[in-house]
Amino acid sequence: NSPLGLAAVEVPSTNG
Secondary structure, rough: OOOOEEEEEEEOOOOO
8 A cells, every 4th residue: 555545556545
């Protein structure tokens, strides 16, 4: 999970 959740291949853990 990326901090910004910009990758479509992963579930965003944080979108802020």
